[in-house]
Amino acid sequence: MSDAYLQLDKLTLAYGDTVAVRDLDLAIGKGELVALLGPSGCGKTTTMRAIAGLLTPAAGRIRLDGADITRVSANKRAVGLVFQSYALFPHLTVYENVAFGLRLKRISGADLDARVGAGLKSVGLSAFAGRKPAELSGGQQQRVALARSMVMEPKVLLLDEPLSNLDARLRLEMRAELQRVQKETGVTMIFVTHDQVEALALADRIVVMLNGGIEQIGTPEEIYNNPASAFVADFVGFENVFALKDGKLATPNGPVGLSGPAPEATAGLAWRPGMVKLGSGAFQGTVRGTSFAGNTREYLLDTPLGPIKAEIDAGLPPHEIGSPLAFDLPVAGAANLKRFG
Ligand SMILES: Nc1ncnc2c1ncn2[C@@H]1O[C@H](COP(=O)(O)OP(=O)(O)OP(=O)(O)O)[C@@H](O)[C@H]1O
Known part of the structure; x- marks a missing residue:
């Protein structure tokens, strides 16, 4: 895909001598919501870290919005990252947590207020601006983390197991919330999950990973109905799989x-x-x-x-x-x- 917004070209990622991801090619369009799905250790988080700029590739290139960002430092990439532990500052209010990155960019006054206000509104937390993280539910904390990343207006937002710390009911709520925020803002989102149900429910496209490579890329319908390999079939619930x-x-x-x-x-x-x-x-x-x-x-x-x-x-x-x-x-x-x- 030559008009890809985010493109990974023959990306190889290693920790010392351990190669975690090998020769990965992936093209993601602007505004897509993509899931990286796969079992523990397949290289999902490592891939995200490379896109975020937290891990320098051993080989290959990363292009975003027409520019080669392979060697661009993490804070200059316009890539947002939401971790599974929300990593909010406990001593700061919800407002100040969301304002934090903007203040670092020297945004202040009415501009800051407008952007934080819009961010909190987009995740339905306007009424909670004065609270501390400890006074929020897990789902609300997650939404603060989402707002904090969104106000930075990232070109790509990466979410690592965003729903895994939530109980079943909240997970469903946050799923809908994530989808709504993504569709409303049109931000390109990539999220990591090892839960096929979550990937099928949320994503426009699913990238199934195994052993540091891609097993299959497709829409939820394609992955669910036409798995390309025995591994994918097994992973998405075909219980009777034969060579x-x-x-x-x-x-x-x-x-x-x-x-x-x-x-x-x-x-x-x-x-x-x-x-x-x-x-x-x-x-x-x-x-x-x-x-x-x-x-x-x-x-x-x-x-x-x-x-x-x-x-x-x-x-x-x-x-x-x-x-x-x-x-x-x-x-x-x-x-x-x-x-x-
Ligand atoms: N800091 C590290 N040092 C050495 N090896 C690592 C490091 N982090 C990850 N690995 C290895 O790289 C491979 C990919 O790990 P990664 O964390 O990307 O997997 P994952 O798909 O995100 O798994 P999980 O779902 O458990 O988070 C694994 O074999 C892992 O052991």
Whole structure:
């Protein structure tokens, strides 16, 4: 993408001899909300630190808004950073916390007041300007941290696990809040998460990382419906993932033929539990476990293909543990994995 707003070119990032990220290429458009998603240690935070200017790349380039910022110091990049611990100054009021960076830039008087006021308003905290951080809830503190970064008018705002310290209800609230602030201000945002649900819910585009590289980049719909690799499939909830060898499923018990013609140029096939057809089909299993999950009932089957996870409407008659159960893995509905392993 030549018109990318933020572009990472063949970025390699290392801590001494430990290479954490290798040859990373990523292009992000202006105003995009992008999630870096991946398991612990895959290099998400390291990538963010490099964009923020806190880590000098061992190789590669970073371009932002048409300029090469690879060697530009952190405070001259117009890149904001919100950490998972909000790092507010405990002795300063909410107002002064938000004003802090602006004061460093010698902004004062009515201009300062207007910008802090607008920042607090944008996160719904105008009434809390005089409080200290300790007098706020976790979600409110997070919003102060967001306002503090936003008033600096960054070109890119980086958020590292922004919601991980919040309880489930607050997390949902902050998700909506982040999305609203981002859409209203149009600021380009990149946030790190290891939670696929959060990434799917929030992002315009998801970058799935593994072992210091990119596994897949796509919209939430693409990642959710068309995972490119076994890792991504597994990560986004396809519980039945198989390599395809010579048109057959590779299973722990050897190759097993499919119930339909194998798609070409596919390294593997994957089914979500809800995509497994229960009650009839080419395969036979035994019910090992079952659990009620609200609208659905989940089944774990022992089968010649190994364990299979299935899920059907909870209104359907249940199958007893130990009973035989026919099933099908419909080839037509399966996700075709381009890469396996
Ligand atoms: N200061 C450091 N010194 C040496 N190695 C480090 C340092 N920080 C991170 N690493 C290593 O770099 C790799 C990437 O780490 P990074 O923190 O970027 O992962 P992450 O995806 O953000 O993980 P998490 O979700 O746990 O925060 C890991 O193998 C980690 O052990």
